[in-house]
Amino acid sequence: MSGLALITIGQAPRVDVTPDITAALSGIEYAEYGALDLLSVHEIEDLRPQEGESVLISRLRDGGSAVMSERRALPLVQDAVTRAARDGAEAILVMCTGDLPGLHADVPVYLAERLARGGADALAGDDRLAVLVPKREQSSAVAGHWLHDHGRDVGTGVVDPYSAAPGAFAEAATPLVADGARWIFLDCIGYSEAMADEIRALGVRVLTARTMAARLVAEVAGR
16 A cells, blocks of 8 residues: 555444545545454453553444553554555554654654644644543543643543443533533544534534544644
């Protein structure tokens, strides 16, 4: 291949993601790779976090989800990056907002975490920003990253993008808006623009990690 490789920490293809980013990647050739593509169901189960470990969540090909330890997922994400580079990718976007340090290849590797969070921070400016995360056990770690990397004390709400009922997103965002948030950042690639629209109805600005990252990487990916 040539062009852009999209790396998911779950399984590819991400049919739940691509409809939101197709317009941003118009004219760019891309291929999808999943960190869990080569694993069995039992091997994926073995990735579940132990007490105290940082948590990642991603979609599986059958529409279910996998909850993983960041530490144990990292080498699998690196393997997907390596496969993409070996196949001829000219640039790689890792579609995850978790902390995945040290990923490398002989071509540029862009992290949605840095692109999307950085873009959201810049757009929000001095306004109060809050975030939604999929799992309650992610809240303190995500808030810590925002404080460390961007100097922001963010409020957090919790709603699982892979199992939420209609209305859950507005319900999770309502107390954040009541607390003064003028921007809501959906801090997981699993959150869609349709989910964001549910929150926008509250009269607040909403940004999704998937769309922010795709728009920014499109500026440097080959067309």
